[in-house]
Amino acid sequence: MAATFHLQIVSLDGVEFDGMAQQVSCRTIDGEMAVLAHHINYCTAITVGKAVVVLEDGTRRESACVGGMLTMVNNECRLIANTWEWAEEIDVDRARTALAKTEVKLRDASLGESSRRAAQLKKRRAELRIRIAEENGRA
């Protein structure tokens, strides 16, 4: 059996996961990365992307993870996300509405620099949620 480590996933909405895992992977500001048991003590920041957790029994769970940070200290891994939605919890309709709204917004040429950036980020988040839901056969 593969070695495991203690993984805690916390978002601003509360504790999303607390238990043993074989692997956790996500998109960091430096690129995709995966953490296995006995990883060197490590810390990085996360951006918008898919996160995958392989549980103790080998089950794969996917989620839409937006921002935050990941730390691994003495085989204790903590993933602090801004938002974390497990694939089965994603509200696809809401994501689609958000995507449509941001697309309309981005077409507006008079949009200011900061609101354009915010809308683009929103679009990326909505696309990510839809993609993950689709990959998990939910849409």
Add this chain to the structure above:
Amino acid sequence: MASNMKAVKLRMKSIESTMQITRAMQLVAASKLRKAKEKADNTRPSFGILRNTLIDISKRNTEFTSVYSKASDSPRWLYVVIAGDRGMAGGYNSNLFKKMVELSQGKDYDVLPLGKKTVEYYKRRNVTILTDSFAEVADINMGDCFSIANIICEVFRKGNYGHIALVYTGFVSMLTQRPDQTSLLPLSDFREAEREEESSGIILYEPDSETVFDAVVPQYLAALIYGAMNESIASELAARRTAMDAATKNAGEMLDKLALYYNRARQASITQEITEIVAGAEGT
């Protein structure tokens, strides 16, 4: 006497309808409070972990310099003030503003208000408002907190403000809520923060500690604002519940007193009528 009785009756009616309103408000606040408290409790763990990590980074790297850790030369302060959207919550709003007056004394400051009451209060006092796009606390979601954090980071990076602080109401218990303040930027107070830590050895930061730090700071601020906002909302509801409970009780007491007064007046008028009839009968 009869006109007096009518006035008392009218008064009782008006108190009764006020009581109905205060009771309804109390019930609404009580039912919303449970949810708000849950939300406030949920935010705490992630905020604590984020804070500890930032302390760790700043402690380990004595030579590192981040835009956010250095205090700028500007003497101006920016206060992010969180109060309610509505009144009828006892001293919730006024206590917070009193605290703000105390804190901002002698300082050159601007505010970023959250909550309708805050916007009204500072507009009336002609204080410069950074933006009033977050006027309704009830409508603010996590995304807005990130927008606020980004605004704060931007104005701080530009050097517009030397210090940025957050003023909110801390939820101590259902009966006690305390106005509180916490510093947002610069993060120089992290170095002094005492924390006994387990010897975890060297940590690898990717790509490097400064980049990680700079990426995490806006998130940390957003988490802080989001947490403070949830606490404030829970405090507001708890304050409203207590205030409305007291108002309902007072109204009940007033009604009792008036009912007694009304009955006495009614009895007195009956007695008087009988006396008049008897006197009339004797006269014939």
